[in-house]
Every structure is written in structure tokens, then in C-alpha cells.
Amino acid sequence: MAIEPATGLHHPERDEIELPAVLHALSDPHRLEIVRRLSEESEPRACGALDSDLAKSTLTHHFRVLRESGVIEQTREGTTKLTSLRREDLDARFPGLLNAVLSSAAVAA
């Protein structure tokens, strides 16, 4: 797992992204919803902008699971954490998977 000294946030490299971890990250309805919303954004979002009824500590946990599995990227900008979907990495590593999950989430919603 790669460490980015500038942020202290762990992100796996593209070729370290593992399918079971990605599927696990996507197997929670709240995390799936976060990913669905991020998929609609072209710019990284501040976490706080993803409004949610969840407690902050719960949200932080979900973001960490998503980040450590390689689904999202988080960077710090001042005191804000910006979040974006690692669509390019996921599409390169597991072609078609993210789109299939997002379409399935739309069906299930």
C-alpha cells in the first residue's frame, strides 16, 4: 500500500487494487451511494458536500474503506479533504466493473 507523505492518506497503486476489496467497499449501501454521487461529478468534491444523515465518524469510516480499496482518491487542500472516484484506475484494472455496478445500483434504487 502506497503512502503519500504529503497527505498521510493511504492509497493503493493501480496495480495493487484488489477485486475482493473493491467489491467489499461497494457492498455497503451508503458507500455505494457515495460512489454513485461521485460518479456524477467531474471535479473532486469536498466530503462535507456529500450531505448525508450519517455521523461524521461513520462517514469517515466509509471514506477510508473506499480509499484503501482504491475506489476513491482523497487529497487535502488546506483544511478540506477533496474526494474523487478513481474511475480511470478502476476501468484500467477491471474493465466494465464500475459501470456494471453503477447501472446495477440504478436498477436497484
Place this chain on the structure above:
Amino acid sequence: MAIEPATGLHHPERDEIELPAVLHALSDPHRLEIVRRLSEESEPRACGALDSDLAKSTLTHHFRVLRESGVIEQTREGTTKLTSLRREDLDARFPGLLNAVLSSAAVAA
């Protein structure tokens, strides 16, 4: 969750199959391997035929998670449990998902 009195084994109906449960079922490397092998079979298989280093109780647990999420179907034939992938149900409910996961598993292997 539907109960099949003849077998006592719980299977969700097609439209009760939930995406988070399916993704969770597929998020374990052993369960993913079971699904991958079943996907290569045209006939239901006896569980014992899916040889594995896992303890029987562990295998039973994995089969239950797969069955209760709607990924596999298990039927009893005499003293044998036959297992098959619910490909048609999964493809109807979440088009493209199973194939994307199986291709991704092949990439990851």
C-alpha cells in the same frame, strides 16, 4: 426471503435479490472462486465436487452466503446438495454485473 419447504434452504426470489448482498457475497476470494468455477459448469454440481482446502463448515458458510444473497441455487437430490449459479436471475436483475465480476476475477487471478 422465500422458503422452499421441500429443501428447507432459503433462496430470495429474483426481485428480492439485493445489490449490496450480491457484492458482499462476491467480495470474498473463496466465494469468488466458487462462483468462477460454477460459471464454467452447465450442470449443477455437487458441493463436494468443488474441491477445496477449506474446512467443510467454512465451505457450508460460504455456500449459505452465496445462496442467501441469490448468487447460487442449491437443491437436494437424495443426500447430495446440488449447486448452480443463478446466472439467468442475476443477468435479469443486474445486467452485465456477473460478467463484469467474472472478467475482473480473471484479470485479478
